[in-house]
Amino acid sequence: MGLxxxxxxxxxxxxxxxxxxxxxxxxxxxxxxSDETLRAQGGRCMDCGVPFCQGDTGCPVQxxxxxxxxxxxxxRWREAALALxxxxxxxxxxGRLCPAPCESACVxxxxxxxxxxxxxxxxxxxxxxxxxxVPARPPDHETGYRxxxxxSGPAGLAAAQQLRRAGHGxxxxxxxxxxxxxxxxxxxxxxxxxxxxxxxxxxxxxxxxVFETGVEAGVDISxxxxxSEFDAVxxxxxxxxxxxxxxxxxxxxxxxxxxxxxxxQNRRVAGDVIDDRLGVWAGGKRxxxxxxxxxxxxxxxxCHRQGAAEVHQLEVLSxxxxxxxxxxxxxxxxxxxxxxxxxxxxxxxxxSISTTRLSGDRGQVTTLHGTRTDTGDEFRLDVxxxxxxxxxxxxxxxxxxxxxxxxxxxxxxxxxxxDHMTSVPGVFAAGDMRRGASLIVWAIxxxxxxxxxxxxxxxxxxxxxxxxxxxxxxxxxxx
Numbered sequence: 001m002g003l004x005x006x007x008x009x010x011x012x013x014x015x016x017x018x019x020x021x022x023x024x025x026x027x028x029x030x031x032x033x034s035d036e037t038l039r040a041q042g043g044r045c046m047d048c049g050v051p052f053c054q055g056d057t058g059c060p061v062q063x064x065x066x067x068x069x070x071x072x073x074x075x076r077w078r079e080a081a082l083a084l085x086x087x088x089x090x091x092x093x094x095g096r097l098c099p100a101p102c103e104s105a106c107v108x109x110x111x112x113x114x115x116x117x118x119x120x121x122x123x124x125x126x127x128x129x130x131x132x133x134v135p136a137r138p139p140d141h142e143t144g145y146r147x148x149x150x151x152s153g154p155a156g157l158a159a160a161q162q163l164r165r166a167g168h169g170x171x172x173x174x175x176x177x178x179x180x181x182x183x184x185x186x187x188x189x190x191x192x193x194x195x196x197x198x199x200x201x202x203x204x205x206x207x208x209x210v211f212e213t214g215v216e217a218g219v220d221i222s223x224x225x226x227x228s229e230f231d232a233v234x235x236x237x238x239x240x241x242x243x244x245x246x247x248x249x250x251x252x253x254x255x256x257x258x259x260x261x262x263x264x265q266n267r268r269v270a271g272d273v274i275d276d277r278l279g280v281w282a283g284g285k286r287x288x289x290x291x292x293x294x295x296x297x298x299x300x301x302x303c304h305r306q307g308a309a310e311v312h313q314l315e316v317l318s319x320x321x322x323x324x325x326x327x328x329x330x331x332x333x334x335x336x337x338x339x340x341x342x343x344x345x346x347x348x349x350x351x352s353i354s355t356t357r358l359s360g361d362r363g364q365v366t367t368l369h370g371t372r373t374d375t376g377d378e379f380r381l382d383v384x385x386x387x388x389x390x391x392x393x394x395x396x397x398x399x400x401x402x403x404x405x406x407x408x409x410x411x412x413x414x415x416x417x418x419d420h421m422t423s424v425p426g427v428f429a430a431g432d433m434r435r436g437a438s439l440i441v442w443a444i445x446x447x448x449x450x451x452x453x454x455x456x457x458x459x460x461x462x463x464x465x466x467x468x469x470x471x472x473x474x475x476x477x478x479x
Contacts, residue, residue: 005043005073011113012037019345023304026189026269028096029341030119035075038123041116042072048107052331053117058105060445061088065102065117072120081128084121089158089444090200092129093183095122096192098441099294105331129199136206139167145458148173148230150217150400153181154440155431156236157200158447159454160209163234166455170209171230175216178270181238183440185263188298190305194270218400227404231461232426232454235414236447237400239432243390245290249358254365256280258295258389265302282385283307288368290314290355291389294340299387301342312348312381318374319351358386392437411436420450421457428454 014030016022022029033041045066052058053065064083071080084091095118106114128134145168149156152174164170178184179201184194205211215221217237226233242257244250261280268274282303289299292315303311324334343349352374359367368381394412395401401408407415407423413436414422414429421428430450431443 005040006046006108006112006115009040009044011044011116012041013116014119016341016344022190023345026305028193029190033119033123038120039073039075042069042120044108044115045069045073046108050107052105052107053102053115055105055331057331057333058102060101060439060442061094061448062445063087063091063102063121065115068124069115069117069120072124077124077127078131078133080124081133084124085128085134089161089448090125090154091121092125092196092200093154093192094441094444095119095125096196097187098439099333101333101439101441104333107331110330134203136203137165138207139165141167142169143167143458143462145169145231145461146171146229147454147458148217148226148233150226150233150235151181151237151431151433152179152211152213153183153236153238153431153443155238155433155443155447155450156181156234157204158444159234159236159430159451160447161204161207162448162451163454164204164207164209166451168455168458172209172211173215173217173221174211174213175219177214179211179213185266186259186295186298187266188262188302189266189269190301191298194266216399218403223400223403227424227426231458232428233404234450234454235400235404235406235422235427235429235433236431236450237395237433239392239394239413239437241393241396241412242388243393245355245388245390247355247357249360249365252358252360252365253363254360254384255358255386256388258289258291258299258387261387262295262298262302265306280385281306282311284309285384286310286312286382287385287387288312288314288381288383289387289389291391292317292349292351293389293391295391296387296389297340297342299389300347301340301345303387304342304345308385310348311346312350312383313343314353314355314370315349315351316354316373317351392432394436395433419456420446420453426457428457 014033016029047066051066054062068080068083100118102117103114108114147163147168147170149160149172152172160170160172180197183197264274264280283306287303287308289296296313300311320337322337324336328335354371354373357369358365368383371378404424409415414433416422416429428450430446
């Protein structure tokens with residue numbers, strides 16, 4: 001391998017397990033690539049003078065991608081792991097779940113297939129964890145300050161780890177019964193096995209982060225208590241308000257929000273027993289998934305594994321072009337058609353579809369009525385289960401946010417300054433709660449940046465306290 005590897009070596013993506021095999025279980029989709037393959041793929045990196053892959057357009061956490069590609073190529077995996085963890089708390093999450101804007105911004109992608117950055121990232125992270133190269137790093141000193149982190153998704157976890165390593169006491173409040181937020185109950189196990197999440201949660205606990213599960217901030221612990229018992233509060237609860245379908249028939253049985261469906265299946269895999277009267281199950285049913293994004297794809301894949309009779313996925317927007325659209329030139333994230341593992345497993349996809357109403361029999365949905373917006377034609381679909389995967393409108397405003405009195409943006413997100421502080425002193429926000437629904441890599445970046453802002457705020461408080469004590473001492477001495 002040499003300087004022109006990107007010319008001689010073709011891109012090699014990780015291989016998915018066969019459809020027949022993977023749709024019979026909940027294990028992860030991909031087979032493990034060989035070291036030889038990964039070294040070769042690392043060698044395709046051109047070590048660009050200006051690596052667009054690691055700027056904000058490519059990688060929000062600013063991974064030093066050319067550096068760890070070169071180290072993998074040289075078979076120096078431990079050093080690659082150090083370089084990777086220098087900017088990303090959870091590369092095994094992003095290696096599995098991030099849509100890889102870094103690859104869309106890869107300079108090689110202008111003329112060739114981009115470097116397989118994401119699969120190299122996951123391989124480094126998995127090896128580092130397996131070899132014990134990322135042990136817990138508890139702080140070597142305690143500041144005496146306490147920070148409450150509300151929400152245990154990727155933003156909350158990243159912030160909690162950074163704050164704890166800075167020496168602050170950190171308590172993470174999670175309303176669900178297990179830690180992880182959407183990583184736990186929104187991402188199917190076939191995309192990320194939950195043992196991957198459990199390993200990092202264990203690391204954070206060993207570093208001294210305290211997790212309080214089953215505690216909903218604003219309900220089980222009040223906003224006033226959070227502010228009085230902690231020196232700072234970080235809101236990282238996500239953008240959990242779903243976009244609903246407001247059409248006649250929405251109230252019929254068999255019409256459910258995507259997250260209710262996905263979280264129930266994750267609970268089943270975790271060993272929980274779901275009450276049949278409350279369960280949402282696709283087995284043997286004709287299913288329509290409304291929404292063409294990642295959540296919709298996750299629903300499609302879950303339906304296949306539950307044994308759905310047929311699956312349709314409807315999208316209100318028009319069909320994207322097969323190749324990068326001129327409106328999103330390199331290095332921007334390209335607007336183009338994407339086919340996921342779930343579509344490969346079988347799915348009737350349709351675009352330019354507006355659902356006009358749902359009808360049913362004896363309170364149960366049986367028919368979806370819609371219009372093809374490009375032609376105006378009306379149509380009907382026989383259906384037993386409708387899953388609403390149309391995204392999120394922002395954070396839930398009722399409860400904690402209302403009680404704190406934080407200002408919101410015109411889009412309904414929590415408003416902050418550049419320092420992540422809200423309109424309420426000492427209360428900060430990060431992740432989807434501040435940005436709106438976004439990528440996991442942005443959540444990690446937000447958590448890290450917010451933690452740095454909180455740390456600076458507490459350092460300022462400490463300096464003010466020292467100055468106050470000094471002034472008091474001077475006054476006493478003067479007396």
